[in-house]
Amino acid sequence: MTTASTSAPRWLTDEEQRVWRAYLHATTLLEDHFDRQLQRDAGMPHTYYGLLVQLSQAPRRRMRMTELARNAKITRSRLSHAIARLEKNGWVRREDCPSDKRGQNAVLTDDGLAMLRRSAPGHVEAVRQAMFDRLTDEQVRSLGEIMRTLATGLEPEGTDADLPWLR
Amino acid sequence: MTTASTSAPRWLTDEEQRVWRAYLHATTLLEDHFDRQLQRDAGMPHTYYGLLVQLSQAPRRRMRMTELARNAKITRSRLSHAIARLEKNGWVRREDCPSDKRGQNAVLTDDGLAMLRRSAPGHVEAVRQAMFDRLTDEQVRSLGEIMRTLATGLEPEGTDADLPWLR
DNA sequence: TCTATCTAGTTCAACTTTCAAGAAAAGGTC
DNA sequence: GACCTTTTCTTGAAAGTTGAACTAGATAGA
Numbered sequence: 001m002t003t004a005s006t007s008a009p010r011w012l013t014d015e016e017q018r019v020w021r022a023y024l025h026a027t028t029l030l031e032d033h034f035d036r037q038l039q040r041d042a043g044m045p046h047t048y049y050g051l052l053v054q055l056s057q058a059p060r061r062r063m064r065m066t067e068l069a070r071n072a073k074i075t076r077s078r079l080s081h082a083i084a085r086l087e088k089n090g091w092v093r094r095e096d097c098p099s100d101k102r103g104q105n106a107v108l109t110d111d112g113l114a115m116l117r118r119s120a121p122g123h124v125e126a127v128r129q130a131m132f133d134r135l136t137d138e139q140v141r142s143l144g145e146i147m148r149t150l151a152t153g154l155e156p157e158g159t160d161a162d163l164p165w166l167r
Numbered sequence: 168m169t170t171a172s173t174s175a176p177r178w179l180t181d182e183e184q185r186v187w188r189a190y191l192h193a194t195t196l197l198e199d200h201f202d203r204q205l206q207r208d209a210g211m212p213h214t215y216y217g218l219l220v221q222l223s224q225a226p227r228r229r230m231r232m233t234e235l236a237r238n239a240k241i242t243r244s245r246l247s248h249a250i251a252r253l254e255k256n257g258w259v260r261r262e263d264c265p266s267d268k269r270g271q272n273a274v275l276t277d278d279g280l281a282m283l284r285r286s287a288p289g290h291v292e293a294v295r296q297a298m299f300d301r302l303t304d305e306q307v308r309s310l311g312e313i314m315r316t317l318a319t320g321l322e323p324e325g326t327d328a329d330l331p332w333l334r
Numbered sequence: 335t336c337t338a339t340c341t342a343g344t345t346c347a348a349c350t351t352t353c354a355a356g357a358a359a360a361g362g363t364c
Numbered sequence: 365g366a367c368c369t370t371t372t373c374t375t376g377a378a379a380g381t382t383g384a385a386c387t388a389g390a391t392a393g394a
Contacts, residue, residue, distance in 0.1 A: 020294060066371085150301060
């Protein structure tokens with residue numbers, strides 16, 4: 001008999017534990033670092049900044065809410081609150097979707113774009129300093145492959161998976 | 168003249184952009200994944216679970232608040248709230264530090280240890296499924312090195328750095 | 335000693351995120 | 365069309381986090 005719930009747990013090896021710990025430390029510190037950098041220089045957390053970046057790269061600087069949530073890997077609820085806040089700042093506005101009356105488009109305003117242009121150089125520099133300047137080309141390549149693998153693992157093709165933007 | 172604020176920004180290359188995006192996607196999905204797994208199976212977010220793990224591995228199952236914050240890479244404020252919540256659950260209790268009257272020890276209770284033993288197998292399994300089962304040995308090794316490098320970069324030896332637990 | 339400064343930890347208010355519930359439109363089936 | 369289900373997005377309350385202010389005790393220098 002070997003069901004998941006009763007079989008002996010496959011504990012992590014010493015190396016795996018060290019890697020897992022290092023992963024948690026690094027990601028926690030990096031998130032804290034960029035949140036602070038952007039709160040200071042752009043007046044918003046990193047997640048919100050990422051939303052503006054997405055919008056700035058979308059055709060006509062606008063995107064359907066669910067699509068934006070999918071790109072950002074967050075729930076629609078979280079996105080609703082975030083967009084409400086960014087709207088209050090004047091960096092985004094909402095717009096009814098012409099083809100689907102349930103739908104909303106989030107639109108990056110001129111002010112939003114300006115804010116983005118102002119803060120982008122500083123943020124890119126911070127990303128460089130904290131990440132790319134510290135890794136060899138080979139490590140960057142490897143990190144990309146690893147992260148793509150892990151992300152794909154959590155959002156498989158077919159998908160009955162519990163994805164944030166479908167919740 | 169080449170000051171940080173006026174020189175042309177060193178934008179990310181296409182590959183760097185892809186790696187950065189993949190990093191954000193993977194870490195966001197992983198955090199969401201483990202937070203949900205632990206909220207479901209242990210009734211607490213991943214950060215809180217990590218605190219119990221730390222305490223369980225500390226001598227006499229206790230640790231000074233600031234020390235715990237340093238290990239978890241979080242602020243003392245955040246830790247105060249977290250411990251208050253865990254105390255309400257009966258999994259941790261506070262204890263005055265004998266040698267420093269300002270100090271507090273967070274102590275893992277028997278109930279806390281029991282809860283940890285109950286939920287550890289499921290969590291380890293989740294970590295395996297989402298991370299280690301998907302990577303080659305070489306990738307695991309590489310990930311460890313990369314994450315150690317990035318973490319060290321944000322908390323250098325000497326240190327005038329803006330570290331969460333010193334704020 | 336007296337005083338200034340620093341460290342440990344907590345607290346409050348503001349902000350962000352989650353979770354569950356709900357309104358409104360779309361899509362499918364008979 | 366009438367009915368049921370699904371999709372889209374929002375809301376409100378509870379939980380978690382942040383940043384600044386604060387208390388109390390430790391530390392160091394005159």
